[in-house]
Amino acid sequence: MTEIRWHSRAGQGAVSGAKGLGDVIATTGKEVQAFALYGSAKRGAALRAYNRISDEQIFNHAKFMNPDFVLVIDPALAFTDNIIENEKETTKYIITTHLSKEELIAGIPSLQGKEDRVFVADCVQISLDEIGRAMPNAPMLGAFVKMSGMFELDYFLDAMKRVLAKFPQKIIDGNMRAITRAYNEVK
């Protein structure tokens, strides 16, 4: 069982990102789960979304998890939310920021000593450049593909094209560029 927790603000696409990721992973024959913890959340409110991935049917519906990956798609939440909650010694963090990894970790005491498990990508800037809006979910998926080693980039891009099929070609192309850039730029 692989477990992923997303830290996001309502409107940044963590729920769509988690569902999109689930969609793609399901095509590999695995069982997936994607859900979010929000109720009457308004745009901008902090929220968490979750993925579970397993070879067998997933019966665990609990919100509680010890995540294998923590994906932070809002730069400020890395500082204000408890992103290390219920972490394991192997939990990997991918954080959206315009800072360098060193600058980021210097500002977040709870990440200190975890330098080898913390990765950064400027998903907000990438999405502004490539999609034209601050929609950091797609680039975060690219960064995740790289750091998890779960897929080849081309397989993931092909599968995401199907997930995004209902959108105009321009949006699909922008998402593909954003995913590819974050894949290459995450460090």
Place this chain on the structure above:
Amino acid sequence: MAVKFDLNEREVWDGNYAASQALRQADVDVVVAYPITPSTPIVENYGAYVGNGYINGEFVMVESEHAAMSGCIGASAAGGRVSTATSSQGFALMAEVLYQASGMRLPIVLNVVNRALASPLNVRGDHADMYLGRDSGWIQFGAFNAQEAYDLALCAFKVGENHSVRLPVMVHQDGFITSHTAQNVYPLTDEKAYEFVGDFVPVDDMLDFSRPVTYGAQTEEDWHYEHKAKQHKALMDSRKVIDEVFAEFKEITGREYNRVESYDMEDADVVIVGLGSTVETARVAAKNMREKGVKAGVVAIRCFRPFPYDEVRDVLQNAKAIAVTDRSSPGGAMGAFFNEVTAAMYTSESRPMVTGFVYGLGGRDFSIEEAERIFAEQQAHADAGHITTEIQQFSGLRGPKLGFFKTARG
């Protein structure tokens, strides 16, 4: 001719989307709706299917849930296949009209995404609304995940519309935990799904002008009782049809449904009896307990109404200690579900120990660890030979331990 909807053999759908796809595949004629969280996407998606030409149906927006169910009654009495969805306060406002639908024997399918009832206001899942419907004369199915929300919605039409049943059917799923959790779902093709559900053949449809009929007539003490008794008998008799429909569904999908589901029950000493998504949590806990040497099992009610007393007794009679879980505030009594399971067990020779747990109100998480703790407590009752706690307890509640009512046995 409706536009073809592209489906994959394996989809990743949440419970709401899954239910809405079942409505599309059943070719529902009319949805009358007043959307409410967390069931909104079911009717919203149906509206989109109509708007985008995927279904030749009619989507009617009204001013309240009371009006929504009233509209469903009109459309169903007119001779259409009818469905809608609601939750919580919307369900409560619908309550009056639910009794009308069942009394008029109209096979409407209501997708209920379970949510707590205010006050305090809460949009999350518990079973307060489901319990509110338990005397309304509807058949009530419970789905534990998105796949089941889809499967049972298809079965609901086939059961309710059967001419020996002619009753409305609710399909319940847990708010957010099921309705907003995307999981792998394996849908039928449109052709297979429709072939399974079949054409809707109305009885006494009002649009048959050659044969005028009256719906919603008044009966006082002369006939009311006979009508209600007949309606109750129809509910009890529907058990056979439900079994047949589940058997037919298994033939085409391989997916088996029973009015009572049981897991690891062959030799179970300690059991959690549950409803909804909790069942899956308890199943994981039972597996873990078995690794620790505790013979744990899970019994789940698939068909809450008509209540499967015989099957509950049969599957539980060899257990030693049973925990029944109620996800609804009992309001000054034992949990209603506890009462029903206990009543069934009272008719067994063995009369195992039964305690009740209130849990998960307003969406409070029910963890695997907590389910394991409940199993361990049942084992303690079994080892002691009597109930060692109060009979009604509260799982996952903060603050001082709360419990009521002690056994006089043992």
